Amino acid sequence: MASQDLNGSRKGVVAIEEVKQRLRLRWTFANKRYCLSLGFPNTTVNIKAAKQLAAKIELDMLTDNFDTSLKKYQPGINEKDPRGSVTELFDLFIAYKSKSLYRRSIEKYHTTAKQLKDFFKENNPATSVSEKDAELFAEHQKKKLAEFSLKERLTIIRASWTWGIKQGLVKVNPWEELPGRIKVPPKRKPQPFTTDELALIFKAFEENRYYKYYLPFVQFRAWTGARISEAIGLRWGDVSEDCCEVWIGSSLSRGQRKASKNNKPRTIPCNPRIQALLKSVKPSLTNENDLVFPSPEGLAIRDVEFCKRAWRTCLKTAGVKYRSFYHLRHTFISHCLAQGMSPAAIAEITGHSIEVLYKHYAGNITKVLIPDF
Structure with a gap:
């Protein structure tokens, strides 16, 4: 070593x-x-x-x-040790989490660290933080965060103190009950794109001289329900020779390749329409590591830029009410359920668990009719 x-x-x-x-x-x-x-x-x-x-x-x-x-x-902290401050405890927690989290996920932790430092100052001992102090921090954050983001931030901080207790760095967790007090108001889920809306979106991409290049990328997501990062990271080595199957085992986001979500690979069976799509974009000579849907420059598609420019522009041109690019996944699942496909099969294809599928799409699985009386 x-x-x-x-x-x-x-x-x-x-x-x-x-x-x-x-x-x-x-x-x-x-x-x-x-x-x-x-x-x-x-x-x-x-x-x-x-x-x-x-x-x-x-x-x-x-x-x-x-x-x-x-x-x-053994590494420990106390009130007289500078490592015992709120910020130092949280920095140690970040160092611990960085071993298992990806870069994009860890960014939330660094943002939280800055907020803790600004509120508690640099040398405020972690062991001196009371439930009242935690509540004051939550009230301060409430002024600038929506309920969902506030709950997420407090959950991260609570986890850092829980970890600190296990390490013998602090004795009590003043954040224990705070996340549970934040009530996130429910939001009505956007409606899936209809088949007519999808046709209009495809037409808008096809007729746009700047963005028509991305049409196969958009269609692949609409017809398979693949996550954005999975479609961006798809390589020809993941596609069977006859294009009848696509193996999803990794994703590519902001230049970082990682295992598929929940570390569960899956195979998507391709119907004739998807096979024809893949064959239409397949070069005569391919390397197994070549991207199936590269950017016009031959690099990985930058999802934020694509969504901000191409996706918004083409939806506006199509006259379709805006819904996020990610919503194509929700659309795929909804249409599959509406056509009688089994929830188990859809879960297998999309990488969802059966529990998640029933939780978020129960209305599509079992239609409830109120009787006349």
């Missing part, structure tokens, strides 16, 4: 190393080697904290107070 010595250690000194972008300490005492992973990213403040801990270990070795179990030196 490659490591970088950050403090020029020598014999009898606790070395500070960086391994996989995380700090650790390494030393020898009584002819036995020790290693203590701190779990902190390599930042100026964390290097300072690591040096302080290294000095403490060295002093304990010199004075015969060394704890061979290392429990005494």
